[in-house]
Amino acid sequence: MVHQISSDDFEELIKEKKVFLLDVREKNEFDAGHIKGANLVSSIRFNEGFEKLKIKKNDKIALYCLNGSRSDFIGKKLVENGFDRIYNLEMGTVEWLEYGKKLVK
DSSP states (O other), X not given: OEEEEOHHHHHHHHTSTTEEEEXXXXXXXXXXXXXXXXXXXXXXXXXXXXXXXXXXXTSEEEEEOSSSHHHHHHHXXXXXXXXXXXXXXXXXXXXXXXXXOOOBO
């Protein structure tokens, strides 16, 4: 199951040291602004980029994209492959910015 969480809960989650923060948008979107500490793993080449990170099945993974749809899709694929601690920023960076949170370049 992919846990859909709000921007406030997502912010608290990514403060934890043992969370992999993954931005699944495209490089140009990431370069325009991303959440501090995020790793870019584009949804188009996700498998290739994800494997390089050496994430274990029991690790916490926090995913986000622009509006939550690409990251939710990727999260469901991860669950199908045995990962069970998947958290999705439900409304993506759209909500993140609406709640006054910052992106970095």
